Amino acid sequence: MLAEPAYRRSTQPKPQLGPFSTMLEQWLAFDATLPKARRRSAQRLFESLQAEGYHGAYDSVQRHVKTWKTASSGRGTVTQAFVPLSFAAGEVGQFDWSYEHVVLGGVTQTIKLAHFRLAHSRAMFVVAYPRETQEMVLDAHDRAFAFFGGVPQKMVYDNLKTVVDAVFSGKERQFNRRFLALANHYLFEPVACTPASGWEKGQVENQVGNIREWLFTPTPHFADFAELNVWLERRCRELAERMHPNKLCRITEAWAAEQPALRPVTMPFDGYVEQPQRVSSTCLISVDRNRYSVPAAWAGKVISVRISATHVRIVAEGNAIAEHERLFGRDQLVCQPWHYVPILETKPGALRHGQPFIEWQLPLAIERVRTFLLKQPKGDRAFADLLLAARSSGLEALDVACQLASEHGQPHASVVLNELRRLTEPERSPAMAVPAVLILRNEPVADCGRYDSLLGGCHV
Structure with missing residues (x-):
């Protein structure tokens, strides 16, 4: 009795994936040279093959990727056993x-x-x-x-x-x-x-x-x-x-x-990290190799720096004295010009070369006044006086004052200061109404003739 011949395939045909298998293996070989976090998954490789014209199933790609990785590693896969877990709501x-x-x-x-x-x-x-x-x-x-x-x-x-x-x-x-x-x-x-x-x-x-x-x-x-x-x-x-x-x-x-x-959130946590620092003579503190300005009054003093994910806050004596948006580069300088304005009282020449003032983007009217004054004798002092006068009112009021002064001709510092005082002076309180109980029933009558009668009795 003759045995029935058995048919065995030497290779498994892959009519869809076959033309793309070389490309897929090249991608796998390239990904193997990358860090593990940057390697493409089988799903991503499948999508890339589709972009190249592949019309087959994902399972074929997945099996090919698994076979290639197993062969390239030279060992089988060791599987650990785990217990399925269950968690209560909010736990x-x-x-x-x-x-x-x-x-x-x-x-x-x-x-x-x-x-x-x-x-x-x-x-x-x-x-x-x-x-x-x-x-x-x-x-x-x-x-x-x-x-x-x-x-x-x-x-x-x-x-x-x-x-x-x-x-x-x-x-x-x-x-x-x-x-x-x-x-x-x-x-x-x-x-x-x-x-x-x-x-x-x-x-x-x-x-x-x-x-x-x-x-x-x-x-x-x-x-x-x-x-x-x-x-x-x-x-x-x-x-x-x-x-x-x-x-x-x-x-x-x-x-x-x-x-x-879940437990309700009643108030967000103020997530900062705090560290003490001494302010430099140039009114700066350092955070992660970047420098931030502090008001000039605190130069040389110890303050507290509160560093959050997005901002740098400077606190002294329990009060916030400055705040900056945090930078993540290196060797950058963040200067708030108002922090340095008080120094101009004794060093007005810093207006020309002081970095906070060179980079200060002023409104157009103020910039015109600055250009005009710096061309005049003692113009540094004149413009410094304008900034010192505007510390409490801010740039908006100074901008309006400069516009009004320019309308009258040359914007001299005295004219700008006059306009600024008029804009910022407190409003006069209205006349006080007199209560009815304080009004006199018989008001005295002024008689200036009584003084004339005295002239008749004068003796020379």
């Missing part, structure tokens, strides 16, 4: 950082992305920053809790230096004092993971990879961080329209059902 939130690549203002930059996740509803929130400093962590929590509409009972973290000062045995941690102020303000319990155990906050760990694939591949372009964060918030709301893993509702519906279990 747990998770936090993590990632770094992504974007083009801001035409320049490719590496940014830091703060990730938040509500473990029950799977609602996510991400916000971008130039770095991972503590003030960024504090600001990110303010934004996230405002976005979620409340605060969960617990927040889970890695052992970040901005969150944890010391790691002890087990789950014992010494949390940073400033971070604890944030936790006490919002009344949530901070929980730090076991080192090298990212699965303890697996949802947000998976979110990092998903957000990178969905939002940062290919590299997006934005004008600045403000535009980027507006787009990220909008995309988080759009992604919440996906189905929840339980397949019973959408994430946005589970999120709405979870919100009553």
